[in-house]
Amino acid sequence: MLYTDQTGRVVDIPSPPQRIVSLVPSQTELLYDLGADVVGITKFCIHPEEWFRTKTRVGGTKQVKPEVIAALRPDLIIANKEENEKDQVEALAKDYPVWVSDIHTLDDALDMITSLGDILSKRHAAQHLTQNIRDRFDLVQPLQTAIPTAYFIWRDPWMVAGGDTFIHEMLRACGLRNVFADIPRYPSVTLPQLAASACKLVLLSSEPYPFKEKHIEEIRAYLPDADILLVDGEMFSWYGSRLLHTPAYFNDLLKTLC
Numbered sequence: 058m059l060y061t062d063q064t065g066r067v068v069d070i071p072s073p074p075q076r077i078v079s080l081v082p083s084q085t086e087l088l089y090d091l092g093a094d095v096v097g098i099t100k101f102c103i104h105p106e107e108w109f110r111t112k113t114r115v116g117g118t119k120q121v122k123p124e125v126i127a128a129l130r131p132d133l134i135i136a137n138k139e140e141n142e143k144d145q146v147e148a149l150a151k152d153y154p155v156w157v158s159d160i161h162t163l164d165d166a167l168d169m170i171t172s173l174g175d176i177l178s179k180r181h182a183a184q185h186l187t188q189n190i191r192d193r194f195d196l197v198q199p200l201q202t203a204i205p206t207a208y209f210i211w212r213d214p215w216m217v218a219g220g221d222t223f224i225h226e227m228l229r230a231c232g233l234r235n236v237f238a239d240i241p242r243y244p245s246v247t248l249p250q251l252a253a254s255a256c257k258l259v260l261l262s263s264e265p266y267p268f269k270e271k272h273i274e275e276i277r278a279y280l281p282d283a284d285i286l287l288v289d290g291e292m293f294s295w296y297g298s299r300l301l302h303t304p305a306y307f308n309d310l311l312k313t314l315c
Contacts, residue, residue: 063159073178074133087297166296193304199232206233262290
């Protein structure tokens with residue numbers, strides 16, 4: 058059957074696919090929670106643990122191994138525009154059906170879940186999941202006065218989430234104002250730039266860079282009066298079924314800021 062992915066490509070996918078390779082960690086977890094199965098995942102697809110331990114690993118999100126994928130004979134590969142490399146996705150699409158997600162907002166994420174539910178013949182499970190996520194996000198209690206915030210994803214160089222990212226939208230859902238909202242994607246910034254941004258809250262993500270307590274002190278030297286917190290990156294950047302747990306995490310985090 059023909060399906061249109063989130064980049065506008067029309068993909069011919071068998072209904073339902075039986076040999077799925079997922080190149081996106083958050084969507085791997087989603088497939089499991091929808092009751093689907095996969096034959097291959099990346100080394101970063103850590104949820105669920107039983108798949109991480111037992112499924113064939115096809116490389117990383119940025120460096121897939123075409124020969125391993127070929128041996129799995131997939132009838133569907135699930136990729137993401139941001140997390141996977143364009144040239145690798147295009148090369149795979151010459152030989153296999155490749156469905157690509159493109160997520161910037163919560164609605165994009167819910168549309169992705171609905172679309173995969175259709176492709177996998179898991180429509181009821183997908184509808185139930187998206188409704189639960191919507192209901193739980195309705196319970197998020199954002200700050201009434203926005204706090205100027207920077208969200209770091211990397212060090213050496215220091216990199217932050219810009220204004221056209223899913224992370225930016227999650228910050229907005231919390232009532233936090235991204236001080237780098239006018240810069241696209243994931244720009245490199247210097248700590249003097251951070252100090253000049255009037256930032257009052259710094260969030261250091263657990264992924265993709267594993268920030269630790271020692272990094273807090275590096276930033277505190279430039280922002281002595283700001284709150285600097287380690288946060289669970291999966292809650293801000295995973296756009297699959299992990300979104301079920303995100304609202305409760307946000308509310309707990311926001312209580313510490315009041």
